[in-house]
Amino acid sequence: MLYSVRMRAAQGGAHEAGGRHISGAERIAGAGDLAALAAAMVTRALSHSRGRADFINITVEAINEENVCRVPLLPVTTVAVPDVHAGREAAVAQLIKAGVAPAAARQGLAALLGLADSMRGAMLVCAESGRRLDNTAMRGVRVSRMDAVDPAGLTAVLSRRGLDNAHVREALVLAAKVAAAPGVVAELCWSDDPEYTAGYVASKDGYYRFPYLKPYGSPVGGRVFFVTPGSDLTALIEYLERQPVLVTVPEEASE
Ligand code: WAQ
Ligand code: MG
Ligand code: MG
Ligand code: MG
Structure with missing residues (x-):
C-alpha cells in the first residue's frame, strides 16, 4: 500500500484563517516510512528559515496504486x-x-x-x-x-x-x-x-x-x-x- 503524505505549515494561525505560509511538503511512501516522514515534516515546519510555524497540518491518505502514473x-x-x-x-x-x-x-x-x-x-x-x-x-x-x-x-x-x-x-x-x-x-x-x-x-x-x-x-x-x-x-x-x-x-x- 502506498500513501500520500502532505504537510502545510503557517504562522499566525491556519492558512485559511489568514496565517502566513511557512512551509509545505509532499511525499509518497509505504506504511513503514510514514512515521519518520511525518516526524521530519514537523521538524521542518518548526525550524524553517521563514519563521516558526504555529499551525501544522499533516494529511496521510492511501492512494490507489493502479492509478499512479x-x-x-x-x-x-x-x-x-x-x-x-x-x-x-x-x-x-x-x-x-x-x-x-x-x-x-x-x-x-x-x-x-x-x-x-x-x-x-x-x-x-x-x-x-x-x-x-x-x-x-x-x-x-x-x-x-x-x-x-x-x-x-x-x-x-x-x-x-x-x-x-x-x-x-x-x-x-x-x-x-x-x-x-x-x-x-x-x-x-x-x-x-x-x-x-x-x-x-x-x-x-x-x-x-x-x-x-x-x-x-x-x-x-x-x-x-x-x-x-x-x-x-x-x-x-x-x-x-x-x-x-x-x-x-x-x-x-x-x-
Ligand atoms: N505546488 C505549487 N506551488 C508550490 C508548491 C507546490 N507543491 N511548493 C511550493 N510552491 C510555490 C509556493 O508559492 C512557494 O512560495 C514557492 O513555490 C517556492 O517554494 O535547482 O525551494 O518550496 O536549485 O521555497 C528552486 C531551485 C527551489 C532549486 C524552489 O521552492 C534548484 C523552492 P519553495
Ligand atoms: Mg520554501
Ligand atoms: Mg516548501
Ligand atoms: Mg518546497
Whole structure:
C-alpha cells in the first residue's frame, strides 16, 4: 500500500484563517516510512528559515496504486548567471524558447515580482496573453501526490553532480509532474526561503537552473505555470492536485 503524505505549515494561525505560509511538503511512501516522514515534516515546519510555524497540518491518505502514473525526471542544466538581473533575463529567454509568448513571459515574471508575500501554491497564467487564469488568489494551486520512484536513488544521482539538497530534489520532482501536465507549456519558479536565491524554468525540454533569481534575504518566492490557451483548467487542476505521480530517473541521467 502506498500513501500520500502532505504537510502545510503557517504562522499566525491556519492558512485559511489568514496565517502566513511557512512551509509545505509532499511525499509518497509505504506504511513503514510514514512515521519518520511525518516526524521530519514537523521538524521542518518548526525550524524553517521563514519563521516558526504555529499551525501544522499533516494529511496521510492511501492512494490507489493502479492509478499512479510515472513520468521521467527532466534533464538538468545549470545556467551560470552573475546576478539577479541577468538571471531573470535568462529565465525569460528560456520561457520564450519553451513556447511562452514574450509578453506573457514578462507578465508571469512581473506577477511573481508583484507578490507582497509568498503564496502556498502556484499561479496559472496564459502562455499567450499572460493573463492569470486560476481564481485561487493567495492560496494558489498546490501540486501534490508526487515523489521519486526511488528517493535514495535520486539523491545519489544528484549528489554525484553536486546537486544534492532538498530544494533541488523536491523542485525536480514537482517540475517533472508539472511539465507532464496536460496544457502546461512551462514553469517559472524561485524559492521563498530567504537564504535560497536559485530558481528555474522547466518544460518538457528540461529543467534550467539559474543560481540567482531573487536577492539574498527575500522571503518572497513563487511559481507560475504557463498554460496553453483553451486548456481544460478543471482537469489540469485535478491532475496537479490529485493525480499520484512517481518520477523515474532515466538510465542516461544516472551515469
Ligand atoms: N505546488 C505549487 N506551488 C508550490 C508548491 C507546490 N507543491 N511548493 C511550493 N510552491 C510555490 C509556493 O508559492 C512557494 O512560495 C514557492 O513555490 C517556492 O517554494 O535547482 O525551494 O518550496 O536549485 O521555497 C528552486 C531551485 C527551489 C532549486 C524552489 O521552492 C534548484 C523552492 P519553495
Ligand atoms: Mg516548501
Ligand atoms: Mg518546497
Ligand atoms: Mg520554501
